[in-house]
Amino acid sequence: MYSTSQLLSDVGSSNPIVARLIIQTCELIQPIPIELKQKEDIIKILGENVCERLVKCFKICRNIRNKVNVMNEYKFDQLVQSKSIEIPSIIELRQDCESFLYQAKLALRDLSEIFSVFYIVEYCGDVYKKSNYKVYGDWACNTFGADDYLSKGIKEEEVWIKKIKDMRDAVEHPSEESKLLIHNIKLVTDRTPSYLKEPKWNLTGDNESSIRRDMEKFIENILSFSEELLIALLKKALPNKPIIFEEIPVEERDRDCPIRFKIGLDLSKMELKKQ
Numbered sequence: 001m002y003s004t005s006q007l008l009s010d011v012g013s014s015n016p017i018v019a020r021l022i023i024q025t026c027e028l029i030q031p032i033p034i035e036l037k038q039k040e041d042i043i044k045i046l047g048e049n050v051c052e053r054l055v056k057c058f059k060i061c062r063n064i065r066n067k068v069n070v071m072n073e074y075k076f077d078q079l080v081q082s083k084s085i086e087i088p089s090i091i092e093l094r095q096d097c098e099s100f101l102y103q104a105k106l107a108l109r110d111l112s113e114i115f116s117v118f119y120i121v122e123y124c125g126d127v128y129k130k131s132n133y134k135v136y137g138d139w140a141c142n143t144f145g146a147d148d149y150l151s152k153g154i155k156e157e158e159v160w161i162k163k164i165k166d167m168r169d170a171v172e173h174p175s176e177e178s179k180l181l182i183h184n185i186k187l188v189t190d191r192t193p194s195y196l197k198e199p200k201w202n203l204t205g206d207n208e209s210s211i212r213r214d215m216e217k218f219i220e221n222i223l224s225f226s227e228e229l230l231i232a233l234l235k236k237a238l239p240n241k242p243i244i245f246e247e248i249p250v251e252e253r254d255r256d257c258p259i260r261f262k263i264g265l266d267l268s269k270m271e272l273k274k275q
Contacts, residue, residue, distance in 0.1 A: 013257045021051040024259040053107035060100045061215040101168040150232045242266040
């Protein structure tokens with residue numbers, strides 16, 4: 001397991017994953033009146049476990065993105081004019097894709113521990129199952145109501161979470177009906193001019209999509225979901241406190257430490273208390 005200092009030195013606080021899961025998490029929970037053990041658990045879950053998984057995903061994605069950029073700089077005209085055409089490819093692309101999905105699935109599994117910091121989650125009499133966010137969504141609906149912000153927040157994320165799970169399950173338990181298909185760089189000649197198509201993937205029966213773009217989207221989705229879930233649970237823990245969580249506009253975030261949220265005081269609640 002990486003330590004916080006290792007993660008900071010490895011990719012730096014300018015990386016949004018590190019900034020938002022380590023530094024931002026510490027800043028958000030520091031003034032919150034919850035038990036020290038709860039704060040320690042939150043930091044371990046987000047600042048260590050989930051952060052480590054996402055940094056690994058980031059490195060895999062960065063490697064593929066860099067190779068796609070090299071592909072885009074390829075002197076295609078010279079390639080076509082040459083006597084033999086050598087199509088560039090990404091070595092170990094399948095292994096990278098499978099490793100990415102494994103780490104993404106583990107990140108979601110690790111993130112699910114955040115519920116147990118605040119609640120004992122039960123569903124239909126069974127203790128919650130890690131990584132099954134439909135269970136958490138149903139639990140939130142049953143506990144707080146379907147219109148509650150926590151219930152809605154979890155339900156809204158179920159589609160992409162299921163996609164990661166389905167893709168990783170297809171790696172672990174492939175079948176004729178469900179396989180993860182990986183397509184390396186491909187020369188497309190049925191159009192004029194011919195061109196190189198970046199690596200894509202798909203599950204059996206689904207349309208192909210860009211590996212690079214999907215990985216970037218999955219990383220951002222897990223990162224955003226992690227911090228939004230923490231904030232939703234913190235709000236539940238202090239319903240009567242004059243505390244608010246403010247989102248910093250992208251253009252105003254510090255490039256050296258691009259945290260997304262900051263904690264502040266709800267002046268309207270403070271005025272009501274004075275009255």
